Amino acid sequence: MSDTSLDCTTRTGEAGFGDYYALLKPRVMSLVVFTALVGLLVAPVSVHPMIGFASILFIAIGGGASGALNMWWDADIDRIMRRTKGRPIPTGKVTEEEAFAIGMTLSVMSVVMLGLAANWIAAGLLAFTIFFYVVVYTMWLKRWTPQNIVIGGAAGAFPPMIGWAVATGGVSVESVLMFLITFMWTPPHFWALALFMKSDYDDAGVPMLTVTHGRKVTRVHILVYTLLLAPITIGIGVTSIGGPIYMVTAVLLNLWFIKGAIDIWRRDEAMAEGDNYRVERAFFKVSLLYLFLHFGALLVEAGLRTFGFGGW
Missing domain, CATH: 1.10.357.140 (UbiA prenyltransferase)
Structure with missing residues (x-):
């Protein structure tokens, strides 16, 4: 400071x-x-x-x-x-x-x-x-x-x-897994932001991955972390707080999220600048929905269990 x-x-x-x-x-x-x-x-x-x-x-x-x-x-x-x-x-x-x-x-x-x-x-x-x-x-x-x-x-x-x-x-396995959802979600979420914020981090001297290793490497990291995130979110579905509604939600969201990460991985800077980072911006917005819907599905499962439904 x-x-x-x-x-x-x-x-x-x-x-x-x-x-x-x-x-x-x-x-x-x-x-x-x-x-x-x-x-x-x-x-x-x-x-x-x-x-x-x-x-x-x-x-x-x-x-x-x-x-x-x-x-x-x-x-x-x-x-x-x-x-x-x-x-x-x-x-x-x-x-x-x-x-x-x-x-x-x-x-x-x-x-x-x-x-x-x-x-x-x-x-x-x-x-x-x-x-x-x-x-x-x-x-x-x-x-x-x-x-x-x-x-x-x-x-x-x-x-x-x-x-x-x-x-x-x-603390329990369930709470640790909920921790891991946000922990593994955070890097691809912010790296997508860093891709289309362009010079902000360079100007401020913050060593974001886009600055230190370049945008191509950042795109690879987004894909890797997205792939690592998927089994964690799906794994929660088989715990005591999961259930069929959560599992269906998690599978569909991860397919959507992985597709977005693959789309980012396939792009280069010429493509991204050509459409004003449209894919990167879309992935960032989807990432917000991704996290909200996972936790929302857990909440739905908890509500159903309260009334004797839900769970496996």
Whole structure:
């Protein structure tokens, strides 16, 4: 993080609620909330609605705290990248000091309150998630290695494990597999974004795979990770939280996703630039649907089991 530029802490306008809300990365937070909620609801142990609501709220706050600390540390490169230059700190709506204070306060509060509301295993997982995203990924991996998004993706994969731990007080094969879905999904998802964002990562000096190894290698990696992801998602279908509806969903989604990865692998830069990265953009959009529908299918199976249906 740069601390030498004069505009780091200069406020150019009065911050509103929307600016502070944007500091928490609401889109990322929504994914955290959804996957954590699925982890909680598919667990074999029921949770009192008030405890469940409070737990998801504190998990969401912890996710938002991570986002605020990420923006605090990455303020220098956020000012450079087209995708991020409209964030609250680059636009001068929120200062770096404010972002740090908000992030740290919400981090401590979310972990302590989750421990009190649910259990300390879940709170410990939330604390580790915040630490991993802010320190391991943001401060270390992101600017050091092209494997940043591979290893750093673990931070976004923990929420279903936390939700499961809220209900069960522990970790199981099912929660680990839910973790692995997001963990293995993250690299092809972000590498597709890196392909059509073009110069953003070069300009910011972030060693994304497209920068360090080139676009051709990135296309191969997208295909490899997509192929490795498929057996993990399908494997969940034979566990206690799977079932026929989930299995059909997983098979169809993986066929769709693999086809998209193959289409990307077959392209070169001339083809991609010729149609403004149409295939890469489509794959990125499909990847969002891919993750949502997998977890959504698990939720449907859990609902059916509640009424004596579902499962194998």
